[in-house]
Amino acid sequence: MTNPGSIASSASAPGSAPRAVIRLSGDLADFQPLFEEEIQPSRGARFVTLKLGEIRLRAMVVVTVAPSSYTGEDSVDLFIPGGAAVVSRVVREIVELPGVRQAGAGEFTARAYTNGKLTIDQAKTVAATIAAENEAELAEVNRLMNQRLGEKAMSWASEVSECLALVEAGIDFADQEDVVAIAPKALSDRLGLVLGELGEHVSGDEPRESRTGVPRVVLAGEPSAGKSTLFNALVGKQRSVVDEAPGTTRDAIAEIVELPGGSRIELVDLAGLEEVADNQLSSAIFQRTAAEIEAADAVLHCDPNGVFEGELPGAQSALRVRTKADIPIAHDSRADVDVCALDGWHLDDLRSAIARAAGLAGPSAGGVIAARFDSAIRDAMVHIQSARRLAEAPEAQWELIAGELRLALDELGVISGRIDPDEVLGLIFQTFCIGK
Missing domain, CATH: 1.20.120.430 (tRNA modification GTPase MnmE domain 2)
Known part of the structure; x- marks a missing residue:
């Protein structure tokens, strides 16, 4: 799983900063030529001098000997000035030492697993914590x-x-x-x-797979139901073309949208549901839209007037959304949520409702x-x-x-x-x- 020898790498994000951390793991003897002082295990940080050719650089160091370190090997954490040129120079000097090389991606955690410091699920948890993009x-x-x-x-x-x-x-x-x-x-x-x-x-x-690893939520309804305007409002940018002429949207358009609490969905704007028996293209679009509805994790049934006549093909249940709440109606709305996509009225309520419909409202929202x-x-x-x-x-x-x-x-x-x-x-x- 890992190659032999000692390894080194910057543990800080690229770019300049007040401080940077460089992590070393392997055999302390391999790293000793970098230091003017003899490096010894320490309970806390202490100052040392790094030898960088003709340059001398003061740094703080924490030394941990095997098997007490994260990797289970002798480990050294260097805290140095965070200038990009300084970090690059120090790393270069270290990996040019005999027996030391640049660490591969995830190699510190891989060594922790190999040396019995972490189980597979703990190692994956480390990776997931680093990769987490939201709360x-x-x-x-x-x-x-x-x-x-x-x-x-x-x-x-x-x-x-x-x-x-x-x-x-x-x-x-x-x-x-x-x-x-x-x-x-x-x-x-x-x-x-x-x-x-x-x-x-x-x-x-049963766990469901989606193309993006997040729930797929579709906007469905008749042509000119306000789906594209609502889609753009939820996405936060002009992604779908909006026009008074019905049938503007022909192909499904998808975007990742973040909901309250940091959960994410793939929101899809579908073509309007209007099957034309003598039109092969319209019939094909209808069938494809129906298939998208059936495969979705959640469906938003869009209607500008809150009437919602008829059932959506392939949808067992749907969240009913009145999309044009700014236009008065002479009857009671049958919508679960009334919104106005033009001015954002009740969009936050809709986002929360989408999270519930997609199964993301609870603390046990599934991840990869x-x-x-x-x-x-x-x-x-x-x-x-x-x-x-x-x-x-x-x-x-x-x-x-x-x-x-x-x-x-x-x-x-x-x-x-x-x-x-x-x-x-x-x-x-x-x-x-x-x-x-």
Whole structure:
């Protein structure tokens, strides 16, 4: 996963700043030539002098020796003046030292995983925290951390590993008198308990994939229903062409929109729903629009007068939006939300309603990591259920059972870290006296 040798990299964003941090990891002896003083582990920061050719630069340094550092290796954090030229010079001097090279992307965290300082899910959490673009995504990362899902996955993997060890012991060491293979009923019972725990940690609905990784919300309605004007107002710029002539929008237009709380959606302006039987193009547009509605995570049914006659094709339910609340009507509006896209009246209410309709209003808004973990748990359950059915068959097929349990461990390893084959063999050695 990582190349040998010591590594170094700037830990600060590019550009100039009052201070910059340069991070080193590997062997302290590799970094010593950079310093005039002997570098030693320290409880806090202390001043040192860096040798940059003929130049001497004062810097603060924090030294941590293995295995107490983030990476599990000897680590040095340098705090230097943050000028871009200074940072570039210091990094260049460091990576030119014998045995030291520029760190690759994510290599510090990769070394932390390799050295047992982080599990896979913890490493992914680090990446997700860095990549979070808004408060909602950051809250989702925090929720995953608080779930301690990695520890639970390790517990599940440990139980499955023990079952696998017993199954493989029965296969490989059946001729040993002190080896008693697990009975099919006992195996089924143990796997059933694991399935029960796994089932408590998957969402009620199957995870859905979208083209952008965020919920897809479509604006639907008849031609001239005010969809494009509303779309532009929610996007915050003139993205769709607006014209009094109906049917201006022919192709779906999509933009990412941020909602209250920092959650995001992909908002799509669809063509007006007006099927013309003798017009092949209009019919094709209608069918494509209907397909977009059916595939959407949420639908905004737009009507300028709040009447909403008829049902949208393919939509099980929709948020009804009266788009032209500035125009008086002689009847009561049947809309869930009345807005005026021209002056922004009630647009904030609509944004909140969209968040609820798209399933983003609660604190458990799904993110990419949550969906991946959820998928891994579901796939693990499939393999464990298969192993359980094989165990309950009239004649248990132990080789197939072992194969299914290994596949389940692969899925749990997505969350907790991989289960090495030697670990399973180690369980066999601990449980049975193979040496006799």
